[in-house]
Amino acid sequence: MENNHEKAVTSIEWRGDHVRILDQTFLPSRTVYSDIRDVGRMWEAIKKLRVRGAPAIGIAAAYGLYLGIRDLPENSYPSFEIEVKRISDYLNSARPTAVNLSWAVQRIQHTIHAHRDEPIQVIKDRVLKTAQTIHEEDKRVCKSIGLNGVDLIPKNARILTHCNTGGLATGQYGTALSVIYHAHVAKKNIHVWVDETRPLLQGARLTAWELMRAEIPMKLVTDSMAGHLMQSGKVDLVIVGTDRVAANGDMANKIGTYSLAVLASYHNIPFYVATPASTIDLNIADGTLIPIEERDSKEITSFGSAEVAPSRVEVYNPAFDVTPSSLITAYVTEKGIVKPDYTENLSKLFG
Numbered sequence: 001m002e003n004n005h006e007k008a009v010t011s012i013e014w015r016g017d018h019v020r021i022l023d024q025t026f027l028p029s030r031t032v033y034s035d036i037r038d039v040g041r042m043w044e045a046i047k048k049l050r051v052r053g054a055p056a057i058g059i060a061a062a063y064g065l066y067l068g069i070r071d072l073p074e075n076s077y078p079s080f081e082i083e084v085k086r087i088s089d090y091l092n093s094a095r096p097t098a099v100n101l102s103w104a105v106q107r108i109q110h111t112i113h114a115h116r117d118e119p120i121q122v123i124k125d126r127v128l129k130t131a132q133t134i135h136e137e138d139k140r141v142c143k144s145i146g147l148n149g150v151d152l153i154p155k156n157a158r159i160l161t162h163c164n165t166g167g168l169a170t171g172q173y174g175t176a177l178s179v180i181y182h183a184h185v186a187k188k189n190i191h192v193w194v195d196e197t198r199p200l201l202q203g204a205r206l207t208a209w210e211l212m213r214a215e216i217p218m219k220l221v222t223d224s225m226a227g228h229l230m231q232s233g234k235v236d237l238v239i240v241g242t243d244r245v246a247a248n249g250d251m252a253n254k255i256g257t258y259s260l261a262v263l264a265s266y267h268n269i270p271f272y273v274a275t276p277a278s279t280i281d282l283n284i285a286d287g288t289l290i291p292i293e294e295r296d297s298k299e300i301t302s303f304g305s306a307e308v309a310p311s312r313v314e315v316y317n318p319a320f321d322v323t324p325s326s327l328i329t330a331y332v333t334e335k336g337i338v339k340p341d342y343t344e345n346l347s348k349l350f351g
């Protein structure tokens with residue numbers, strides 16, 4: 001089994017002088033790789049969800065920043081720094097909710113500032129190194145999250161998950177899906193309910209695809225079936241990923257997550273959230289301050305190429321919602337399991 005998720009797809013790869021992404025908009029019907037050589041293309045890939053999932057967005061943005069600065073003139077540090085700031089703001093504008101994007105960009109800005117006395121050519125090399133480090137770290141972190149979460153999964157557990165939190169969404173293994181993979185490797189005899197995740201179907205298109213490749217028993221359901229599954233005793237726990245965790249433990253994740261948490265609480269089912277440190281934003285006091293991305297109405301009014309709503313209908317399409325910390329049983333992190341009081345325990349571990 002180890003081999004099955006070791007062979008898991010590479011969502012993003014540095015190829016010596018450019019980035020290769022697996023374009024997730026074509027999955028599951030086609031495996032299309034796309035070579036990205038400039039920051040504009042990277043912005044577009046993040047915006048259009050060709051590369052998606054909080055940690056993968058951070059990795060992509062880090063490489064994107066390098067692509068944006070690598071051809072800048074090398075004669076003046078002040079004008080170099082102004083350009084770095086402009087390109088960083090541009091990348092940050094691609095998607096607002098996942099904090100990994102601005103976290104990665106800021107980390108690279110720190111690298112640049114810390115080495116401001118060195119030749120710009122050397123600083124550029126350091127930027128690429130930092131992007132590669134962010135990428136490599138994420139692989140290790142996701143493995144630790146998976147291993148740390150295994151003890152939370154009882155034998156024969158029926159697990160419900162939402163959106164896609166696998167290797168596609170990260171450097172490798174995933175977050176919530178890493179826990180699922182590692183529970184499977186530990187022979188827990190698990191079964192996974194995969195929410196399709198309207199409107200962009202990350203569950204149906206991506207999670208189902210990843211779990212099938214890893215040969216993990218699963219069934220696909222529509223989002224609205226979760227209540228019925230819980231009511232009929234078919235769910236032992238819920239585990240999801242997150243795009244941003246606030247200092248008090250509130251968190252934003254794919255739209256529909258909050259409804260799942262309310263349902264899980266009503267049915268006394270544990271609700272776990274898997275997160276790397278890079279998704280924890282201690283600068284934000286609570287979930288009301290997390291920016292929620294609104295996306296194009298066409299994502300709701302059409303299904304593939306078919307129109308499924310009257311033309312000119314008005315649409316509201318928030319891509320994420322906020323789950324309050326009171327509904328979260330525990331966080332699974334690379335540093336271990338974090339339980340309430342979240343304000344105290346998140347700051348102790350990640351402050």
Ligand code: MRU
Nearest residue numbers: 052053054163165169241242254
């Ligand atoms: O809009 P997406 O597909 O980027 O949303 C992704 C999610 O909501 C994931 O659950 C989250 O990023 C965690 S991924 C490890």
